[in-house]
Each structure stands twice: as structure tokens, then as C-alpha cells.
Amino acid sequence: MVHASRREYIPFIIFQAATIAGVAILFMTLMLLWREGHAVLSWDFVMRPWSHRDITSGGIAQAIIGSLFVGMGVTLFSFPVGVATAVYLTEYSRETLWKRVIQLAIQNLAGVPSVVYGLFGLVVFVNTLKFGTTLIAAILTLSVMTLPWVITASVEALTAVPPRFRHSSLALGATRWQTVWRVVLPSAFPGCITGGIVGIARALGETAPIIIVGATFYLSGFPTSPFQKFMALPYHVFILATQHSNSSAQSYAAATALVLILMTFCLTLGAIIVRYRLRLKKDW
Amino acid sequence: MSVIILTKTLNVWYGQFLAVKSASVEISERSITALIGASGSGKSSFLRCLNRMIDVIPKAHTDGQVLYRGNNILDAATDVIALRRSIGMVFQNPTPFPKSIYDNIAYGLEIQGLKKRRTRSMRLFRSSAIDPNMLEASLDPIDRRVVQSLKEAALWDEVKDRLHQSAFGLSGGQQQRLCIARSIAVRPDVLLLDEPCSELDPISTRKIEDLLLDLKKRYTIVIVTHNMHQARRVSDAVGFFHLGELVEFGPVSQIFVEPQQQLTRDYVAGAFG
Numbered sequence: 020m021v022h023a024s025r026r027e028y029i030p031f032i033i034f035q036a037a038t039i040a041g042v043a044i045l046f047m048t049l050m051l052l053w054r055e056g057h058a059v060l061s062w063d064f065v066m067r068p069w070s071h072r073d074i075t076s077g078g079i080a081q082a083i084i085g086s087l088f089v090g091m092g093v094t095l096f097s098f099p100v101g102v103a104t105a106v107y108l109t110e111y112s113r114e115t116l117w118k119r120v121i122q123l124a125i126q127n128l129a130g131v132p133s134v135v136y137g138l139f140g141l142v143v144f145v146n147t148l149k150f151g152t153t154l155i156a157a158i159l160t161l162s163v164m165t166l167p168w169v170i171t172a173s174v175e176a177l178t179a180v181p182p183r184f185r186h187s188s189l190a191l192g193a194t195r196w197q198t199v200w201r202v203v204l205p206s207a208f209p210g211c212i213t214g215g216i217v218g219i220a221r222a223l224g225e226t227a228p229i230i231i232v233g234a235t236f237y238l239s240g241f242p243t244s245p246f247q248k249f250m251a252l253p254y255h256v257f258i259l260a261t262q263h264s265n266s267s268a269q270s271y272a273a274a275t276a277l278v279l280i281l282m283t284f285c286l287t288l289g290a291i292i293v294r295y296r297l298r299l300k301k302d303w
Numbered sequence: 304m305s306v307i308i309l310t311k312t313l314n315v316w317y318g319q320f321l322a323v324k325s326a327s328v329e330i331s332e333r334s335i336t337a338l339i340g341a342s343g344s345g346k347s348s349f350l351r352c353l354n355r356m357i358d359v360i361p362k363a364h365t366d367g368q369v370l371y372r373g374n375n376i377l378d379a380a381t382d383v384i385a386l387r388r389s390i391g392m393v394f395q396n397p398t399p400f401p402k403s404i405y406d407n408i409a410y411g412l413e414i415q416g417l418k419k420r421r422t423r424s425m426r427l428f429r430s431s432a433i434d435p436n437m438l439e440a441s442l443d444p445i446d447r448r449v450v451q452s453l454k455e456a457a458l459w460d461e462v463k464d465r466l467h468q469s470a471f472g473l474s475g476g477q478q479q480r481l482c483i484a485r486s487i488a489v490r491p492d493v494l495l496l497d498e499p500c501s502e503l504d505p506i507s508t509r510k511i512e513d514l515l516l517d518l519k520k521r522y523t524i525v526i527v528t529h530n531m532h533q534a535r536r537v538s539d540a541v542g543f544f545h546l547g548e549l550v551e552f553g554p555v556s557q558i559f560v561e562p563q564q565q566l567t568r569d570y571v572a573g574a575f576g
Contacts, residue, residue, distance in 0.1 A: 188410075189387065190354065190391060190392035190394075191489060192414065201414070
């Protein structure tokens with residue numbers, strides 16, 4: 020234990036208790052899900068298609084594939100767009116009132132409830148652009164929702180790169196783009212990835228917006244094009260937990276939630292490894 | 304010696320503040336010109352005009368003329384990228400990039416379009432060691448220039464066994480010589496140095512001064528320094544700035560032995576500054 024004098028003892032206890040409480044809640048959630056759902060978890064459960072009439076005879080394969088597509092789609096869309104926006108804001112735009120208004124707006128957008136993004140997606144992607152309630156509409160809606168996180172994290176990462184790197188590069192006769200691409204971005208990339216990780220995790224767990232723009236609770240096959248409906252894990256959990264009369268539905272809901280957590284972890288783990296390797300190279 | 308850079312009534316403003324007042328200077332080819340003066344005297348601002356690095360400072364603007372080989376580089380039509388390839392700059396703090404020693408030097412060449420043969424196939428992982436003997440024998444233009452620049456900067460022997468390692472592992476003095484090597488790798492015409500030794504110990508400073516005296520044979524050097532002894536040791540011509548004004552400009556013997564202005568006399572005698 021940290022050596023704490025008597026005066027420091029009380030704050031120390033408070034901080035320690037807060038840490039323990041945070042970890043304990045996370046641990047208890049996982050424990051509860053495990054207790055409820057572990058009996059159902061099996062290879063069949065993960066691999067087999069969903070059977071609506073008799074849930075014990077099927078699995079959650081469509082929901083896994085659907086969420087996987089959503090996760091990859093959101094990453095492919097919101098990460099490049101978010102980083103590009105951040106580069107524009109930090110490296111190209113001048114220090115104007117306009118820029119500050121944009122940044123403030125982006126930061127505030129991060130706090131908008133997800134269901135509002137769902138309605139936005141319904142109006143813009145589903146109705147105006149006529150994508151219908153489809154996978155692509157859901158990917159775009161969730162991408163718009165995660166953009167503020169990616170942008171904010173990337174802006175912070177980019178502004179943390181010391182100006183002297185930029186000046187040295189410019190003084191060697193580099194163009195601004197060469198400086199951004201070859202000096203600034205490699206240094207800022209780990210921070211941008213952090214924003215991306217938070218974004219994917221949020222997108223994968225979101226239920227309200229995808230119900231509005233394209234997720235469905237039952238699908239006989241897998242989506243073969245982005246213009247089809249899809250199943251997703253969080254919505255599946257919701258259906259099992261609240262809408263299903265089967266007595267073992269609760270266990271299936273818990274098991275599905277565990278799969279969702281595991282999948283989010285796996286998708287972000289790749290990003291975490293890349294970030295770790297990049298950080299090894301960055302030491303100023 | 305022929306004049307390579309000529310400034311005529313050069314003014315530098317930061318917003319409403321006039322930082323350099325009507326400075327007129329003649330800089331000779333293949334010589335070392337030192338700019339001395341107290342902090343805030345305008346010497347660094349003046350230096351930054353010579354390769355338009357003043358442009359990166361918000362709210363800075365200039366008027367007057369800076370003639371480099373006869374062309375006014377303050378002209379809006381100047382190709383700033385090409386200019387900075389001809390007139391390189393080394394900053395006060397050593398500023399290596401977060402890259403390997405080799406890549407730090409190669410950077411300036413790669414941005415000019417020289418193709419790199421030494422590709423790192425797995426960029427995410429630490430690149431493998433570079434054999435110094437193979438590199439010295441290499442015919443690749445980038446390899447050759449890297450070796451040559453490190454030798455010119457008197458750094459080759461100290462770093463040849465760790466070219467693939469991060470430049471941040473070097474000492475402050477080595478980092479600054481790496482920055483000089485990086486600047487001369489692109490074969491500039493003029494090298495500007497902004498207080499390159501202010502953060503270094505006396506031994507590292509000495510090495511850099513020796514290096515500058517050697518580089519003078521091939522490059523024109525303009526150095527801003529706080530240190531009057533350094534100006535006296537290395538320079539051929541000296542400009543003394545005070546509160547934005549170029550008080551006196553002349554050969555080193557004039558400034559330190561028989562200055563024409565009372566202010567200069569007081570400053571070099573250590574009466575203020």
C-alpha cells in the first residue's frame with residue numbers, strides 16, 4: 020500500500036474506494052451476465068442461424084454478422100472522415116471565429132442523444148437519399164453519430180504534436196501536405212486511433228438509432244448487400260429480454276450480451292495493438 | 304567575396320508592433336555572419352525573413368526587400384518551397400523528427416522526390432539495423448547523401464552503429480548536429496541558425512562551432528547568437544541589433560575592436576544585455 024500520512028489518509032481512502040467501486044460494478048455486470056448466460060453459450064449458439072419459433076434450436080449468427088458489418092462499416096467511414104476533418108481544422112484552417120464555432124458545435128454534437136441521430140438518419144439516409152431501412156443507412160447514421168468523438172480525439176492528438184516538428188519540416192522545403200502526411204499524422208495517429216476505438220465501441224452497442232433506420236429482429240438469411248435489412252446484437256438482446264415469451268429467453272439475452280462485449284473487445288483489440296506499436300516509436 | 308543576400312529597409316511587424324526597423328544588411332557568400340543582441344532585439348525575426356519562415360508566425364508581416372541572388376524573396380510570387388530548399392534553417396531547440404537517425408536525414412531528400420530503396424516493409428515494427436559499411440558502399444543516392452551529410456556534420460562516427468534507432472536517443476549536442484546534417488543533406492546554398500547552441504553545454508557548443516567553421520568552405524552561414532564570445536570566435540561579419548534597430552553592421556574586427564556606435568561599444572563590453 021502507498022505510504023500515507025494521517026492527514027492524507029481520508030482522501031486516499033476516498034480515491035481508492037472510487038476505484039474499487041468502478042472496477043467492482045464492471046466485474047459484477049460481467050459476472051451476472053456470465054451466471055445467467057454461460058449455460059447457453061456454445062459453438063452452436065454462435066454459429067447457427069436464429070430460429071424464431073424455438074429459440075433453443077438456433078443461434079445468433081445473423082446478429083453477429085450484422086453487427087460485424089456495422090462495426091467495420093462505421094470504422095471505414097467515420098475514421099477517415101473524422102481524421103480528415105481534424106487535419107483540416109488543426110493544420111489548414113486559420114484561427115478564426117468560424118473555426119471555433121465549428122469546434123464548439125462538434126464538441127456539443129458528442130452529447131446529443133443517440134435516438135436523435137436515429138431520427139436524423141431516418142430523414143436523411145432512409146427517406147431523402149432513399150436508402151430505405153437498410154444496413155447502409157444504419158452504418159451512415161452510426162458514423163455520423165461517432166464522428167464527433169473521432170474528430171475531437173484527433174484534434175487533441177494533432178494539437179499535441181509540437182509545432183517545432185512542423186517548422187523543421189517546412190524549413191527543409193516540405194510542402195504543407197508533406198509535413199502533415201509524413202511528420203504530423205504519424206505522431207498523432209495513436210491519439211486518433213483512441214477516438215476511433217471509442218467510436219466503434221459506441222456504434223456497436225447502440226440500439227435506438229438502428230431500430231429506427233434498419234435493424235430487424237428476424238431475418239432468415241445473411242445480408243448480401245448493404246441495401247438489405249440486418250440483425251444486430253444489441254437489438255437482439257433487447258428483443259430477447261423484453262419481447263420473448265420463452266422461459267429461457269433471459270439466458271439467451273445474457274449470452275448474446277456476452278458475445279457483444281467479446282466482439283467489441285476483439286474489434287478494438289486490433290486497434291489497441293496497432294496503437295501500442297506506434298507508441299513504441301514515438302518518444303519525445 | 305560576392306554578396307549573396309542583401310536586405311533593404313526590411314521591416315517586420317507583429318500586429319502593430321514593429322520588431323525589426325528598416326534593417327539593411329549585406330551578407331557575403333561563404334562567410335559566417337553573426338547577428339547579436341539582447342532578447343527581443345529583432346535578430347531572430349530578421350533571420351526568419353531570409354527564408355520566409357516568418358510566414359508561419361501568425362500576425363507577422365514584412366515590407367522592404369530581401370534580395371537573394373538578385374531576386375526579392377519577399378515577393379508574393381516567390382516559390383517558398385524552393386526557397387527553403389536553398390536556404391535551410393536550424394532552430395534553437397534541437398528538433399529531430401520522431402524517426403530513426405537515418406530517416407531524419409533521408410526525410411529532406413524524400414520530400415524532394417528521391418525514391419527510397421530502403422523501404423521498411425513492416426513499418427509498424429522497429430526497422431532492422433543498418434550495416435554502416437554496407438551503407439558507406441551503397442550507390443543509392445539517398446544512402447550516399449545520408450552518409451556524406453553525417454560525415455560533414457562530424458556525427459558519422461558517433462551514430463553509425465545506431466542509424467536505425469530513434470534520434471531522441473542522442474544527446475542534445477548530437478541532436479543539434481543531426482539537425483545541421485539534415486539541413487545540409489538537401490544541399491542548400493545558405494544555412495540559417497537561430498541560437499543553435501543556447502541549450503548546449505560548452506563541449507557540444509565547441510563541436511558545433513568547429514563544424515560551422517568547416518562548413519563555411521561550402522555554405523554561407525548566418526547565425527543568431529546570444530553569446531558574444533561565440534560571435535567573435537566564428538564570424539566574419541557581425542550585425543548588432545538593439546530594440547529592433549540594426550545599430551551596427553560590419554566586419555568582426557570592427558564590431559569587437561573599434562565599434563563605431565556607443566551602444567555597440569557598451570554591449571560588446573558587457574555593459575548591458
